[in-house]
Amino acid sequence: MIKNVNHIGIAVNSIETALPFYTEALGLTFEAVEHVAEQRVRVAFINAGNCKLELLEPTSPDSPVAKFIEKRGEGIHHVALSVESIEDRIQEMIEKGIPMIDKKSRVGAGGANIAFMHPKASNGVLVEFCEKAAKQHDN
Ligand code: CMX
Numbered sequence: 001m002i003k004n005v006n007h008i009g010i011a012v013n014s015i016e017t018a019l020p021f022y023t024e025a026l027g028l029t030f031e032a033v034e035h036v037a038e039q040r041v042r043v044a045f046i047n048a049g050n051c052k053l054e055l056l057e058p059t060s061p062d063s064p065v066a067k068f069i070e071k072r073g074e075g076i077h078h079v080a081l082s083v084e085s086i087e088d089r090i091q092e093m094i095e096k097g098i099p100m101i102d103k104k105s106r107v108g109a110g111g112a113n114i115a116f117m118h119p120k121a122s123n124g125v126l127v128e129f130c131e132k133a134a135k136q137h138d139n
Contacts, residue, residue: 007052086131
């Protein structure tokens with residue numbers, strides 16, 4: 001079952017440049033930065049109440065986020081939905097004929113298990129299933 005929107009990923013050229021808008025202008029709370037080496041991206045977590053914002057900064061020109069920015073510019077990169085039993089949810093989507101980029105979950109930011117759907121399933125929006133590691137809270 002889908003529980004809630006866990007976070008919104010926003011592709012940025014530089015976390016350092018982008019962050020003051022969220023923290024100083026909007027007054028949201030910056031939590032931490034994590035390097036997700038496998039996806040060649042730095043992720044800044046911002047607490048926005050029931051949902052987090054994740055600023056995604058590419059760490060290499062061949063990062064998927066670098067390619068996204070090159071093609072479309074900075075902006076909303078993905079919407080992540082909290083799920084339980086992520087492998088079952090992936091299987092359920094496959095059985096419903098929904099194209100999944102990830103047919104098995106992999107580890108994303110914060111140690112969560114994540115899986116992306118192909119954006120053609122969701123009107124051009126990249127949607128992620130996100131199952132938080134047991135030690136973490138939902139948001
Ligand atoms: N929004 C909309 N469409 C997107 C997209 C995005 N953010 N990213 C890719 N696409 C589209 C591509 O244009 C492509 O469309 P076509 O098939 O029509 O050409 C399609 O989706 C597949 O994209 P691809 O780059 O060819 O496919 P890959 O399998 O190489 O990679 C993806 C897809 C989404 C996994 C990768 O581009 C990506 O963004 N990886 C995630 C990086 C990331 O955010 N990491 C941070 C951690 C995330 C977290 O923990 O929350």
